[in-house]
Amino acid sequence: MADSPGTRTLQDRLERLRELAEFTDDCKRQLGDMFDSLGWSQDHTQEAMEQCPYDAGHRVPARSLEKHKASCRLRQMGYSPEEQAEMYDPSVCYENSSVKSFAMDKPTQHQVILQARSAAPLMRMEGVFWQGQYSGQPVDVPQNHKRAVCDLTVADRLALYDHVVGVVRQQEAAASSANDDLYVDLVSKLQKDDGQNEPKTHLELMAEMRDYKRRRQSYRAKNVHITKKSYTEVIREVINVHSGELARQWREDEDESSARSERSSQRRRLSERRSASSESRLSHGRHRRSHDERSHDEESTQKKKKKKRERDSRSPSDHQHERKRKKKKKKEGREKEK
Numbered sequence: 256m257a258d259s260p261g262t263r264t265l266q267d268r269l270e271r272l273r274e275l276a277e278f279t280d281d282c283k284r285q286l287g288d289m290f291d292s293l294g295w296s297q298d299h300t301q302e303a304m305e306q307c308p309y310d311a312g313h314r315v316p317a318r319s320l321e322k323h324k325a326s327c328r329l330r331q332m333g334y335s336p337e338e339q340a341e342m343y344d345p346s347v348c349y350e351n352s353s354v355k356s357f358a359m360d361k362p363t364q365h366q367v368i369l370q371a372r373s374a375a376p377l378m379r380m381e382g383v384f385w386q387g388q389y390s391g392q393p394v395d396v397p398q399n400h401k402r403a404v405c406d407l408t409v410a411d412r413l414a415l416y417d418h419v420v421g422v423v424r425q426q427e428a429a430a431s432s433a434n435d436d437l438y439v440d441l442v443s444k445l446q447k448d449d450g451q452n453e454p455k456t457h458l459e460l461m462a463e464m465r466d467y468k469r470r471r472q473s474y475r476a477k478n479v480h481i482t483k484k485s486y487t488e489v490i491r492e493v494i495n496v497h498s499g500e501l502a503r504q505w506r507e508d509e510d511e512s513s514a515r516s517e518r519s520s521q522r523r524r525l526s527e528r529r530s531a532s533s534e535s536r537l538s539h540g541r542h543r544r545s546h547d548e549r550s551h552d553e554e555s556t557q558k559k560k561k562k563k564r565e566r567d568s569r570s571p572s573d574h575q576h577e578r579k580r581k582k583k584k585k586k587e588g589r590e591k592e593k
Contacts, residue, residue: 332395342398355423364415365393371414384410 290297305320307313309327329339349356372389379385388410397403403412455463484492 329398332398334398338399338401355426357419357422359396359415359419361393361396364396367414367418368411371410371417375410384413389414 287297303317304314305317307315307320307323307327309324309331313323313327315323326339329342334342346356368389371384372386372391375384375386375389377386379387388408390408390411394406397406407415
């Protein structure tokens, strides 16, 4: 008897269900082996997801919400992932130190810039920033040096620096005033009125002895006669000291002025002496040159006269013999050349 079509369809479906069940059991067995090899547990509870305040499409676990908020905020401000990787939180460096820190936000930054701009002059002036050099619109607080230079002007950065320094100094002053109660002023306890004849306590005596030992021996010896002087005597000594100092300074000024005048007179005499000596040298040189010229002329005239006397002293025959001798020498010279 052949099976009907409905019976074959039911058997096919059962066969499919059996294969799917075997495949599911095989996958569960493989996953169990993998979890066992990694040491993981298959019990998993879904964490609570929260929405990011900067992007409505972001839902992150509650444990990583703060980290995601910081990254998403920087991304909304336009910082690239490379710039975010170079940023570090410096607060961890000042946790166990006495260095004061200050966190700047956007409203405070804009308020500081507006206050500095209102205090600046309206027109351009030399050496100061005027109102046109400040930013008029609020900008985000820069997170790195590049953004600080691009988004803020020089005047803005100077105003923010002065504000931060002032706030930190106020914090330090408040901290120092809070620690004043820890120290006991023993000197104020020792400064009592003369009418009070109460006996000093042991603590006051110890403090007095301590201050006495800290003084130098010379101060202890000199302090006796100094404190015994009256107010008039002290003022008189002060006036004498100042008068002596003024007199000494006046004498120094007089000596300096006299020395200056003496030096100027010496320079004037020296210049006059130099001018006189130069004129005497020039006149002596001119006299010497004229004397040399006259002596040279006299020598030349004497030589000429001597030659003339020599010529006159010779006889005509001597002159004739001299001419013959010269002719003979000339003739011999021409023959040698030939």
